[in-house]
Amino acid sequence: MTNVPQRPENGWPSEYVNAPLQLPRLQNRAPFSKAxxxxxxxxxxxxxxxxMAGPLAxxxxxxxxxxxxxxxxxxxxxAIAGMILGVVxxxxxxxxRFLLHS
Known part of the structure; x- marks a missing residue:
């Protein structure tokens, strides 16, 4: 015998059928820095x-x-990744430049 609950014979209680769907509220997040x-x-x-875009990046x-x-x-x-990419x-x-032009 399994422990799965059986459906009630008179149907589900109406409080569960008509209950509104409760979704978590989304928090207002700060926008991204465009720079x-x-x-x-x-x-x-x-x-x-x-x-040579490294210094600009x-x-x-x-x-x-x-x-x-x-x-x-x-x-x-x-921003941290952009700084690393710019330095690299x-x-x-x-x-x-020094290897190809020497």
Whole structure:
């Protein structure tokens, strides 16, 4: 014999049938820092295109990080990733410039 509850013979109580669906409330979230998003995108594009976009990505991401910290905006992780991508992009550019032009 299983322990599965059986359906009542007279049907389910009407309080369960007519009960409104209770959904959790969505919290109002802070918007993203546009500078953090722009810095992250410029960092990715700089790595793909292999252009000297690293300093721009790092600067935009730094501004985005400061906005996220001071104004309570989201995007702090994107800003950190954009800074890392910008530094890596700039380092690749410098290494390639000296290796290819020497």
């Amino acid at each position: 953090a998003i722009a810095g992250f995108i410029v960092g990715i594009v700089g790595l793909i295109v292999f252009a 790092t600067a935009l991401s730094g501004i985005g990080f400061r906005n996220a910290r001071d104004k309570g905006l989201r995007g702090r992780g994107l 992009d700039f380092a690749f550019y410098i290494v390639a």
